[in-house]
Amino acid sequence: MSQLDSAVARGEIPAQQITQGGFSRSFYMANAMEIFERLAWYGFFTLSSLYMSTPLAEGGLGFSDGQRGFLQGAIPFLLYLLPVFTGALGDRYGYRRMFLLAFAIMTPSYYLLGQVHAFWAFFAVLLAVALGAAIFKPLVVATVSRTTGDHNRGLGFGIFYTMVNVGGFVGPLVAGLVRAVSWDRVFAMASLWIAINFALLLFYREPVQSGETKKPRSVLREIGTVLRNRPFVVYLLLMSGFWACYNQIFITLPLYIRDFVDTAPMLAWIQGWSPSLAEAVATGGASQVGPEFIIAFNFASILLLQIAISKRCQRLPVMPLLMGGTLLLAAAFLWLGFGPLLGGAGLVAAVLIFSLGEMFASPKSQEYVAAVMPRDRAAMFMGYYFLSMALGFLLAGFLSGWGYGTLAKEWGRPDLMWGCFALIAVASAGGLYWFDRSMARQLAAQKEVHR
Template sequence: MKALQVFKKFPRTFWVANTMELFERWAWYGFFSLFALYLTGSTDEGGMGFTQIQKGNIMGIGTAILYFLPIITGTISDRIGYKRTLYIAYTVYTTAFIAMPFFHTYFSVFFIFLYLALGAALFKPIVSATVAKTTDETTSSIGFGLFYMMVNIGAFIGPFVTNHYQQIAWKYVYFSSAAVIAANFILLTFFYREPTEKQKQKESSLGKNIIEVFKNIGVALSDVRFVVFLIIVSGFWTMYNQLFFSLPVFIEQWANTSIVYDMFHSWWPWLAEQIGTSNGTIPPNILINADAGFIILFQIIVSSIAMKFRPLNAMITGMLIASIGVGFSMATQNGIYTLIAILIFSLGEMSSSPKITEYIGRIAPADKTALYMGCSFLPVAAGNYFAGIISGNVYQSMSDKIQLAKNEMASRGIHMPEISKAFSQNDYLKTAADKLHMNLDQFTNFLWDKYHPSNIWVVVTGIGVGAAVLLFLYDRLLLKKK
């Protein structure tokens, strides 16, 4: 079926839901593309000055909870209605963004991020379920491809907007995200319609409702093959999330992005000056945002090709390609190679990620769509949790510049002041470089050559390739026996 004929089959609610998804992703990625840098950034530049482990805990545990909660919020929304749930979600989301810049300690930042995660958890299963309910067997592949493209349009716009605000003050990053989320109240009030009637059920206590939710989850997870699939896919999400958990920090600490700036400046000076810094570099959040840009350009083409193949075959191929891309992005200091690696990663992501959502959406019973779509977030939750460990404990020990500098100074017996508000991370690196009679660039290259922080790519790629191999075995050994 031709794509244009498919487009005509989508009802208005499908397009409204996709537009709300665009705004929500704009708000989310506007701040989340900068979040790792905000958490670990030097305090003299407005960052929180947290360690990589603290960052990994906040981002990993916080987003894991975000993606776990939809197994509950999805069922609740089936009962009280999608529209009412979305009103609650946008209220929590907006207030969380407004409050976030006023929290500065490790535990308070952790708390407000969990509150923000609640708003996202209320939102996520509703829009996915709306797309599932407004598509059918003939429109689902293109429909979910469009949905994923809208995700990435929002993800592409957000970082460009907040990059401008971040250069003024960090608080405006969060205020701008709050304003974008608030715009969804208009779409929700005047244009969104329930895709199905809410389930009529007898009134019961909150405790009984919660028990019933977990009973329903037990039913959804009673299929061993489905559970094995979810476990394998969690490996993909562990690898995938390094794009936001580890790569921004890696680029900030190690990569030379001035050559990317010079390349763009030779082609289009105005664009380079808009996205670059006054120092002639490309910020990490802008560089990783190329992933969303590539998806906007190529998602429909990739989805049109992928719809000709079995979902599992498309997923396996996509996982392998994405694993190579994300690993290569942390294997070099050359910003050009990093950009090429992000392109490779995005091609794999386009093939695999929408197919995961489509695969689960299509096997869900009609009366439990939101519940099953909520269960689809379980591997994402696990992937985020383990991604936090990789970007926290593993990254800090293998690749964190601050930790490697500490190791080097300790190995030489050189006493250094502890990092604090009065003695920032930038102060530490500059002092360490001075004691070794180097400038900062020389010190960075010295640490790179001695400690090989790029070895983190082996860990990240290994996780993704392992997931692809297990999914291949799952298809050949488990599904073929059914």
């Protein structure tokens, strides 16, 4: 009997959901919807630091580093905190219904981001985007979890993470091209990406039957039970350090490239190879390479390598990969702060090192939760996994606001800023090592009890 047949026989995957390729239609639809949601999010978020710090006269918002750091910390914190509730409610009321609600909220909200300019008005609209994304996130990940089994979970999450990076790669490139015309078009394009998911939802089917509807008090009682799971909570706290470091590539690196790195030699090289390409990626009076195009190397490398790395690492222990990936993030930060190459080539090298660490750690961190938690509460536990991202974003935003505003700009020491980020990554890797030695077995034992 094949691994796939065995998984069906054990009840890990309903037989009617399996396609010839080993994955269900819902698996593929979830991945497709993830692409378009990520096109919208990364198209906006990769440029958000630039947009918020650009003066009003130049089409931006003119916010201070403190205001920017607050928004980039508090709003994503809420975005990743709310799945604690939306994941559990998705199990009760049905995934399709919740997906529809998410798209109905995000489509107009992304467009309105380009229409408001006051700080609190922008905060309110961005909060609406976060609410829609918070409904979407745990359900799409739970769909992947529930439509895969022990025989193909690693590959399934590798494919899913690759689709995330399809959106992450294309979204900022398209946004970078349209922002040369108008910032408003960045937000109109994001709204269009989300609207496409209404059509995809027509082909989506529930991966499992939804449970009976419960009152909010019952949901909160279940959430309290999960929060009392001490090993799981400790794991989330440790992963929040990883996410605090991970997010600096989107909220701090674009500003660092714009303000501290001369990419004119890189642009001149591109000009000699392809004048039209140089014109497309140029910014700063056509003398520098736009930061979003350098950061795109992160997504491009993941697109090329993630599935191969996931296959290679599918049977390897999770914790060493998490620790190694986090240490590679620290190495990338040290390269940014203290490396000998300060131009475009050095930036690309740092981004590629960072990306390798991300490919080891990020999909494995989600796979780990799916593997050790009871399958009948997949969406709720994946909602709690996002709590680590919430705390990571909160810390990342305030660290970026303080680190960039004080260490980089006021003191003129961006190297100290990157050194602080590297130190946090090393401390997180050390904490994961301790967790693996002292608490990981408790999580594995809990799954055995629920079988």
